[in-house]
Amino acid sequence: MAKILVTGGTGYIGSHTVVELQKEGFEVVIVDNLSNSNIEVLNGIEKITGIRPAFENIDCVDYVSMDRMFEKYNNIEAIIHFAASKAVGESVEKPLLYYRNNLVSLINLLQLMPIHKVRNFVFSSSCTVYGQPDILPVTEDAPIKPALSPYGNTKQIGEEIIRDTIYANSSLNSIILRYFNPVGAHASAEIGELPNGVPNNLMPFVTQTAIGMRKQLQVFGDDYNTPDGSCIRDYIHVVDLAKAHVVAVKRLLAGKPKKNVEIFNLGTGRGLSVLEIIETFERVNGVKVPHKIVGRREGDIEKVWAEPAHANNELGWKASETLEETLRSAWAWEQNLANRAKAE
Numbered sequence: 001m002a003k004i005l006v007t008g009g010t011g012y013i014g015s016h017t018v019v020e021l022q023k024e025g026f027e028v029v030i031v032d033n034l035s036n037s038n039i040e041v042l043n044g045i046e047k048i049t050g051i052r053p054a055f056e057n058i059d060c061v062d063y064v065s066m067d068r069m070f071e072k073y074n075n076i077e078a079i080i081h082f083a084a085s086k087a088v089g090e091s092v093e094k095p096l097l098y099y100r101n102n103l104v105s106l107i108n109l110l111q112l113m114p115i116h117k118v119r120n121f122v123f124s125s126s127c128t129v130y131g132q133p134d135i136l137p138v139t140e141d142a143p144i145k146p147a148l149s150p151y152g153n154t155k156q157i158g159e160e161i162i163r164d165t166i167y168a169n170s171s172l173n174s175i176i177l178r179y180f181n182p183v184g185a186h187a188s189a190e191i192g193e194l195p196n197g198v199p200n201n202l203m204p205f206v207t208q209t210a211i212g213m214r215k216q217l218q219v220f221g222d223d224y225n226t227p228d229g230s231c232i233r234d235y236i237h238v239v240d241l242a243k244a245h246v247v248a249v250k251r252l253l254a255g256k257p258k259k260n261v262e263i264f265n266l267g268t269g270r271g272l273s274v275l276e277i278i279e280t281f282e283r284v285n286g287v288k289v290p291h292k293i294v295g296r297r298e299g300d301i302e303k304v305w306a307e308p309a310h311a312n313n314e315l316g317w318k319a320s321e322t323l324e325e326t327l328r329s330a331w332a333w334e335q336n337l338a339n340r341a342k343a344e
């Protein structure tokens with residue numbers, strides 16, 4: 001079975017994708033510098049799949065080490081490139097860190113691909129490229145809006161770098177996946193999201209508040225132009241998201257793409273408000289999430305959800321996990337983390 005390089009493979013989305021790849025028989029090589037993940041994630045992957053993936057602690061910014069890695073694991077047939085820094089607020093404070101990490105990593109990989117005869121590339125992009133869309137649900141041909149942060153800009157520029165590179169070298173193929181809001185964890189609760197410090201994202205803040213690590217969740221604004229006044233997003237189970245990567249890799253390997261660069265939204269097509277998320281989380285898990293309404297968060301988008309029809313029809317992939325199951329998995333993971341912390 002084909003050998004797949006997964007950069008950022010010990011991270012949140014990467015680890016779930018490695019599990020799905022291994023379940024489908026792919027041989028996985030992870031490259032991760034552990035800047036935002038833990039080596040123990042490999043144990044979780046092994047527990048779930050029975051296979052410990054090859055792992056290299058390498059910074060993708062380091063061209064020479066990446067070159068050696070491609071030499072060592074020859075015949076890599078596709079790359080899924082997750083490795084990136086992703087904290088929006090931090091990117092405003094440290095823009096060059098973000099431009100260097102996210103863009104140099106990408107450029108290195110694209111440069112090394114023809115040298116090592118790797119032709120297939122899957123890229124983690126984001127619905128952040130749409131900003132506040134004029135039309136909802138948002139389709140892949142919606143205009144790209146000026147980025148609201150250096151992080152968001154690295155995704156926009158990253159997409160352009162891929163397009164230009166492939167235009168100049170038509171033997172390469174890429175699938176760009178624009179994720180909406182990934183949440184939840186593997187059903188085994190062996191792997192999940194490991195936020196560093198105080199979470200910026202909603203779901204880890206919800207679970208950490210429910211377990212008592214945080215006193216109160218702040219709901220950023222209830223005066224938006226939405227039914228209950230709080231912001232709306234498209235929350236997608238991380239396992240559904242992971243499975244889409246397997247489909248994308250298979251499509252590339254089978255030589256099925258209709259264009260050298262294809263773009264797909266990965267979302268459910270369902271928009272949910274912050275208050276709906278809190279209420280459903282409390283109901284399905286039988287636990288309280290103390291929260292209060294505070295002012296709006298700067299730079300927040302009012303509402304965005306995906307039109308997933310292109311991915312549904314072309315990839316034959318569809319998000320299938322229910323919201324209830326998704327929120328239960330997030331809670332089971334938080335409880336597992338707490339139990340592990342107690343045992344230490």
Ligand code: NAD
Binds near residue numbers: 124127
């Ligand atoms: P994550 O931080 O959990 O995973 C990223 C992994 O990449 C981490 O394990 C980190 O250690 C590693 N990494 C970072 N820089 C590296 C480098 N230079 N060399 C080697 N490894 C490096 O993040 P995630 O949520 O799993 O996100 C994965 C990808 O998806 C990222 O590109 C992110 O921008 C994108 N994305 C995430 C979301 C989201 O909400 N989580 C939404 C849209 C897009």
Ligand code: WQD
Binds near residue numbers: 301
């Ligand atoms: C979701 C909703 C908040 C925390 C960010 C990035 C985006 C993408 C995903 C990668 C919003 C509200 C949150 C809290 C709250 N990442 N909220 N209290 O803003 O959709 O997107 O992560 O590409 O680029 O910008 O996700 O989880 O931060 O927020 O009320 O403590 O929850 O206002 O409406 P967001 P999020």
